Amino acid sequence: MRLALLTDLHANREAVEACLAHAEGQRVDQYAFTGDFVGYGADPAWVVQTVMDYVGRGAVAVQGNHDYSVTRPVRPQMHAEAREVIEWTRSQLDSDQMGFLAELPLTRKHGNAFFVHASAWEPIRWEYVTGVEEAERSLKASRSRIVFSGHVHAPALYRRADDGRMGSHVPQAGRRIALQPQHQYLVLPGAVGQPRDQNNAACYAVFDDEDRSITYFRVPYDHGAAARKVIAAGLPIVFAMRLVEGI
Template sequence: MRLALLTDLHANREALDACLTHARAQKADQYAFTGDFVGYGADPAWVLDTVMEHVARGAVAVQGNHDYSVTHETRPQMHFEAREVIEWTRGQLSGEQMAFLSGLPLTQEFERMLFVHASAHDPVKWEYVTGLEPAERSLRAARKRMVFSGHVHTPALYRRADDGRMGSHVPVPGTRIAIAPQHQYLVIPGAVGQPRDGNSAACYALYDDVARELVYYRIPYDNGAAARRVIAAGLPIVFAMRLIEGI
């Protein structure tokens, strides 16, 4: 199975379309979406329809914190501009789309894999996995060889060796990474819809469970068009600038 891993789509139609087009060219035969389909961007309905179509064909999907906020009372921890987009998003979605978001699980398992938006240690706390210690907590809680998550908007890869030692790897786009069967891995592909590592190109990854290889990709897309959509929708301009600057 060649599994395309996409996370933090954030209502960015142009970025998602570019990543899916690239994944098809790489002969992906299954898809996993690890949350935050809405928020920040101007096309939540189109993005959700696209995810729902993939799920109907067998794709994995789990709930992210922005998805959760749209269908629940907005959390006070969320900053003002993000809350503003959440309120706007509620008015853009159909009843079917809202039901889809509210019905998404926090985690999903498939064979030796676990999918979660943030940390598997306590998924609904939405912990940011940004170092070895939180990565180890997530891996220990997951009890699966391969853990796929998102939330941090930056590509990352963590490994827990069979002797318990933790390590990290900075992924190089397009480079094949061999996956050792005796180790445990936490894969964070980076954000499709709002990268924050200084590179505005969209992120996704592809995992081949037969060849036991993982590849991270950066996909240039028309981020100017996506930014103009944010402005035209009347959403905070900071979210348009993030798409241009990648921060």
């Protein structure tokens, strides 16, 4: 089975459409969405409905911190721009879409695979996995051979060898990476809707469980149109600039 891995869609219709179209060309059999379907972008209703439709056809989906926040009282420590987007997003979603986000699980396990938005170690803490220490903590907590997550908005791959040694790898777009069966892996596909690695092309990955490989992709999309829609919606301009600059 070939599994498309999409995370941090962030209400960016243009990026999501581009990645889904690209995935169809990769002979993908199924999809997994690891959270943050709302926040920052101008099309939360369309993105949430799209994920709902894919879940209805068997896709995996877990809850991200933005999905969690939009269905609960706003935390006082949240900065003003984030609160503004959350409150606006609530006004854009219907009751079915809000219910879908609220009921999403924090984690899903399927066979040897574990799906989580942030870290498998206390998922509700929304820890950023930015190095081998956090990656090892997530892998140990999952007890699964492979963990798929997101949250950091940049593509990365971590490995925990059978002797416990940790390693990391910066994946190259379009290059197949073979995964060894005796090791554990943490796969971060990068963000579909808001990349933050100085590259404004959308990110996603495809896992092939038959030949045990992972391939990361960068998909150019009309980020200018997405940015203009953010501004037209009256959302903070910084979220539009991020799409253009990839930061």
